[in-house]
Amino acid sequence: QKEVEQNSGPLSVPEGAIASLNCTYSDRGSQSFFWYRQYSGKSPELIMFIYSNGDKEDGRFTAQLNKASQYVSLLIRDSQPSDSATYLCAVHDMRFGAGTRLTVKP
Amino acid sequence: DAGITQSPRYKITETGRQVTLMCHQTWSHSYMFWYRQDLGHGLRLIYYSAAADITDKGEVPDGYVVSRSKTENFPLTLESATRSQTSVYFCASSSGRNSYEQYFGPGTRLTVT
Numbered sequence: 377q378k379e380v381e382q383n384s385g386p387l388s389v390p391e392g393a394i395a396s397l398n399c400t401y402s403d404r405g406s407q408s409f410f411w412y413r414q415y416s417g418k419s420p421e422l423i424m425f426i427y428s429n430g431d432k433e434d435g436r437f438t439a440q441l442n443k444a445s446q447y448v449s450l451l452i453r454d455s456q457p458s459d460s461a462t463y464l465c466a467v468h469d470m471r472f473g474a475g476t477r478l479t480v481k482p
Numbered sequence: 483d484a485g486i487t488q489s490p491r492y493k494i495t496e497t498g499r500q501v502t503l504m505c506h507q508t509w510s511h512s513y514m515f516w517y518r519q520d521l522g523h524g525l526r527l528i529y530y531s532a533a534a535d536i537t538d539k540g541e542v543p544d545g546y547v548v549s550r551s552k553t554e555n556f557p558l559t560l561e562s563a564t565r566s567q568t569s570v571y572f573c574a575s576s577s578g579r580n581s582y583e584q585y586f587g588p589g590t591r592l593t594v595t
Contacts (some may be wrong), residue, residue, distance in 0.1 A: 410583070419587060419589050421586070425583065464525065470579075474522055474523060
């Protein structure tokens with residue numbers, strides 16, 4: 377069974393702090409990784425993807441991939457209340473983690 | 483409008499009834515997907531399609547049937563609904579399979595009584 381694991385949370389951070397979301401996967405052959413954001417009652421939307429080891433930055437978001445340790449993480453800098461959502465990690469073969477619920481408190 | 487739509491948005495049905503959920507996309511994406519989302523399980527792939535008349539099973543296909551006669555449509559049928567199929571169903575489309583962004587429809591909330 378190929379698994380994608382995330383801490384379900386909730387993760388609570390104060391406004392302006394860094395939120396760190398983590399994801400581990402079991403299939404060493406996985407090549408591409410995605411982070412989706414899902415607001416309550418809405419559909420998922422892509423915020424980041426990463427294919428290579430290391431960091432990838434896009435505005436306040438940074439995705440980090442370590443294939444040797446089989447984890448991928450998402451950092452959100454200067455967290456805003458509007459970042460409050462569930463964040464889903466997805467691995468290339470269309471497998472999703474259960475999601476981590478993030479709350480950013482003003 | 484361009485995009486991906488699902489209908490109905492909400493559906494209540496009885497155990498044993500057949501129900502079809504519709505999905506339509508206007509991007510001419512080759513790939514389309516059906517997921518169900520349940521608390522604690524995240525999104526689980528039911529079926530996907532690489533093109534018209536090409537479909538394949540995902541992680542949880544039992545009890546579901548799909549077809550794809552046209553590129554833009556990908557209906558999902560529950561042949562005999564069960565309470566365990568109560569869920570939120572999302573359709574998605576993509577330019578490719580494993581390494582491409584998926585665009586999700588608004589979802590259908592299905593309740594089986």
